[in-house]
Amino acid sequence: MTEKDFLPAPYQHFSDGGKVTWKAPSNIALVKYWGKLADQIPANPSISFTLDACATTTTVSYQKKESNTDGLSFDLLFEGKPKEDFKPKIETFFNRIVGYVPFLKEYDFTIETSNSFPHSSGIASSASGMAALSLCLMDIEKQLTPNMDDQFFKKKASFLARLGSGSACRSIEGDLIQWGEHSKIPNSSNFYGIKYPFEVNPVFKNYHDTILLVHKGQKQVSSTVGHDLMHGHPYAENRFQQAHENLHKLKSILAEGDLENFIKIVESEALTLHTMMMTSMPYFILMKPDTLEIINKIWEYRKESKVPICFTLDAGANVHVLYPESVKEKAIQFIQNELVVHCEKGHYICDRIGIGAKKIMDKK
Incomplete structure (x- = not known):
């Protein structure tokens, strides 16, 4: 699949609003990704174990805008409190993905997020955080496009998450996820992570x-x-x-x-x-x-x-x-x-x- 495959057809209908919640885990790379090209494309392929306990839970509430403004509108709460220093990263992310999820301009959003691990613990939360947020956005898009199948849902969620934080694309599924084009791994992609397609011994x-x-x-x-x-x-x-x-x-x-x-x-x-x-x-x-x-x-x-x-x-x-x-x-x-x-x-x-x-x- 290419980037164009993730551009949506016109939405069938817009709801007045709602609320969705997703919990996404962190991951730890076994073969590391270090170095990237434009648009969060990895310079080399990687593979990771999806974790379980270390996770981010994100709730996105959305309400149809009262006025026809063309900009992005969102508030951000981290563990129940406003977190202004997180907002620029989210705004950058939204600007990157708005072409793929154009409903972002139709709603006022409130994003509430929390980690199962202390934010100051030294564990990177960008992977789990961007994955959880991307899944919430895809959940909303699925409501606007009810015929979306589960496989496409996960691929596009991984695709969006990558544009927020590269390794976040490996936090959508488990248990062993590969990301980045590799000549000997079928269906490997620079745009999203895939479930490792080969045999894995039970010991792992x-x-x-x-x-x-x-x-x-x-x-x-x-x-x-x-x-x-x-x-x-x-x-x-x-x-x-x-x-x-x-x-x-x-x-x-x-x-x-x-x-x-x-x-x-x-x-x-x-x-x-x-x-x-x-x-x-x-x-x-x-x-x-x-x-x-x-x-x-x-x-x-x-x-x-x-x-x-x-x-x-x-x-x-x-x-x-x-x-x-x-x-x-x-x-x-x-x-x-x-x-x-x-x-x-x-x-x-x-x-x-x-x-x-x-x-x-x-x-x-």
Whole structure:
């Protein structure tokens, strides 16, 4: 599908208003996306586990405008309070997508959003937040276009979410989502995420992700700036090729339940992501001393115990500790005994692979 496929036909009718609520999870990339082209097109393909507990719930209330104004009209509440500093990002997002959801100009909107994790926890909420908002908008469009099928609904929601935050396109469905064109992955697209189309061994179906909150709050460099620094990066082309190759290698690894090689790719991808940050110009380091302490302890524990526990990182200092259901008790014991001491105020979040976003029905 191309961008033109997401342009709507004239709406059949406009309702006077209503309210919709969706809950969308965050995700953690195994093969990382770093670097983008215009219109949120990824410079390389990626694949992620959809999470479960770390999620954003968004309610969009909408009312037909009383006057025929052509602009966008919305209020934003974050956890029950006005959040003016969030509004510019939403306005930019709406301006990007208004051609694909032109009903945005027909209504006054109130957006109420909250996270299941503290906003200052250092977990990026843009993926779950933009996914939840996009699903709400698609829910409204489906009411204006009742014959829309479920497959198109999800694809367009992913397409819209990407225009808000690239990785948000991987937060619509679960449990393993691939995004970005890849010559050996059928139906892969730069415009939206797809459910991973190949066989996946059951060992990867109940994976856990314990997120160690090493550093909370604002990062010194935003992801947007970091992505832009890949333009002209001396190692960019090799990195993009590496991502393609690692995705291809994962096909047999995921099918066979090959934990040893899964760990090698996932940890290498995490360290490569941060290597690209450290070798850009300007360069920067988002890992903290405690990040490195955790990594070294994981390596030592895995070598001694043979427990298939590994780490990955996002564009920050926090550590995602990944392990299969079969070693859950041992992994949690190790985390509590050895790793929590490196977390800010001892805070960590236990999460696991989820099935994707879901609509929250009004209880009234």
